[in-house]
Amino acid sequence: MTILSLYASEEQKRRYFGDVISQGALFASLGSEPAGSPNSPRFYVETSLSKTANGYRLNGEKHFCSIGTAAAYYFAFAMIDGTTGPRDGLVSVVVPKGTPGVTLSETWNSMSMRATASHSISFCESSVANEHIIGAPGEVVVGGVGSEYVVGYAAIYLGIAEAAYEFARDYARTRVVKPDTRPISHSPLMQRYMGEMSVNLEAARLMSMQAAMTARPGVPERVFALQQAKYFSVETAMKVTDIALRVCGGRGLLKDFPLERYYRDVRAGVVMFPSTDFLLLQIGRTELGLRVNE
Numbered sequence: 004m005t006i007l008s009l010y011a012s013e014e015q016k017r018r019y020f021g022d023v024i025s026q027g028a029l030f031a032s033l034g035s036e037p038a039g040s041p042n043s044p045r046f047y048v049e050t051s052l053s054k055t056a057n058g059y060r061l062n063g064e065k066h067f068c069s070i071g072t073a074a075a076y077y078f079a080f081a082m083i084d085g086t087t088g089p090r091d092g093l094v095s096v097v098v099p100k101g102t103p104g105v106t107l108s109e110t111w112n113s114m115s116m117r118a119t120a121s122h123s124i125s126f127c128e129s130s131v132a133n134e135h136i137i138g139a140p141g142e143v144v145v146g147g148v149g150s151e152y153v154v155g156y157a158a159i160y161l162g163i164a165e166a167a168y169e170f171a172r173d174y175a176r177t178r179v180v181k182p183d184t185r186p187i188s189h190s191p192l193m194q195r196y197m198g199e200m201s202v203n204l205e206a207a208r209l210m211s212m213q214a215a216m217t218a219r220p221g222v223p224e225r226v227f228a229l230q231q232a233k234y235f236s237v238e239t240a241m242k243v244t245d246i247a248l249r250v251c252g253g254r255g256l257l258k259d260f261p262l263e264r265y266y267r268d269v270r271a272g273v274v275m276f277p278s279t280d281f282l283l284l285q286i287g288r289t290e291l292g293l294r295v296n297e
Contacts (some may be wrong), residue, residue: 004030005105005152006078006137006138006143007019007020007137009138010095010137010139010142010143011137011138014134015097015134015137021075022075022076028075028076028077028255029073029074029075029076030074030075030076030077030097030123030218031068031069031070031071031074031076031077031078032069032078032079032152033065033066033068033077033078033079033080033124034047034065034067034079034080034276035048035066035276036050036063036064036065036066036245036268037049037064038214039067040086046081048080048081048089048093049064049082050062050063050064050065050079050080050081050082050126051063051081051082051083051084051141052083052084052094052096052131053083053084054083055130056083057130057132057133058130058131058132058133058135059096059130059131059133060128060129060130060131061079061081061096061098061104061126061128061129061130061131062126062127062128062129063081063125063126064123064125064126065079065123065124065125065126066110066121066123066126067112067121067123068107068121068122068124069120069121069124069198070119070120071107071120071121071122071124072107072109072122074098074100074121074202075100076098076099076100077097077098077100077124078095078096078097079095079098079107079126080093080094080095080096080143081093081096082094083140086140089141089144090141090144091140091141092140092141093140093141093143093144094136094137094138094140095136095137095138095143096128096131096135096136096137097135097137098129098131098135099135102129102130102131103129103130104128104129104130105124105125105126105129106124106125106127106128106226107122107123107124108121108122108123108124108273109127110122110123111123114154114267114270115267115268115270115271116252116268116271117268120179122153122271125193138149141261145195152279153214153229153230153232153233154211154214154215154229154232154233155209156233156236156237156272156275157207157210157211157214157229157232157233157236157237158211158236159224160236160237160239160240160269161204161207161208161211161236161239162238163240163244163265163268163269164204164205164207164236164239164240164243164244164265164269166265167198167243167244167254167265167266168201168204168241168243169219169248169259170199170247170251170261170262170265171246171250171251172197172246173188173225174250175188175197175250175266176188177192178251187250193250193269196246196249196250197250198248199246200242200243200247203239203242203243204239204243206235206239207232207235207236207239210231210232210235210236211232211236212227213228213232214228214229214231214232214273221226223289224285227286227289230282230285231279231282231286231292232285233277233282234279234282234283234286236268237272237279238279240269240272241269241270241272241273244262244265244266244269245266247265247266248262
């Protein structure tokens, strides 16, 4: 939606935002590809657009198409044939559901985020009209707007960590293990666990707030803050769910409790693009004054 609001024409905005308001239309965002690496410092897109008399032909395969079964539109990145890189060839494409040549394969059978139904989608000679192209080639890369979604990831993983903390806290307050007569919250070890989780959560909240309020979309300072926030929120979520499991013990593994889902879901954060290794690489390059690759 950020890319549409910044780069779509007024006619495109009226159409797509109008569908969202009047029909509740959902957009599935397609970025990941089989050829991509979550740790690569380079942005690589194999999905291609070839020019035709009336528009373009779209070919390629995308992975992790969350809510794809319910979406009215697929929002995808593709490279125009004959271009040399993202700065001159990357375009955003809106493909309506039901377009010929678009196939959704129900491949999602994941340890984490099972409810997202992030299936795979392939495009085979799918016709794309000119009015379905958003902005000019490379505009998203040059503007740095593609990083804006990262603040959402930071908030999601922080939210899961907060839920795990609250569950562990309530569990400790009420769980009594015989022959003791008091809840396990009276144990110094449990108190230490709660303190460690609390401090890490507060640090992650402050970092995410800083990222959300820094400058304006696309500027280097904001991109840097977003990268730091996503990295730290994921690391915090991993740490907090680990500690929460120790608080709850073996019962925390049971599907009777939500903690086992929290524990599984946050494991996706380290590889969900931008991955932890990619983020640390970019953050380190920025701190050293080196050029950050798209």
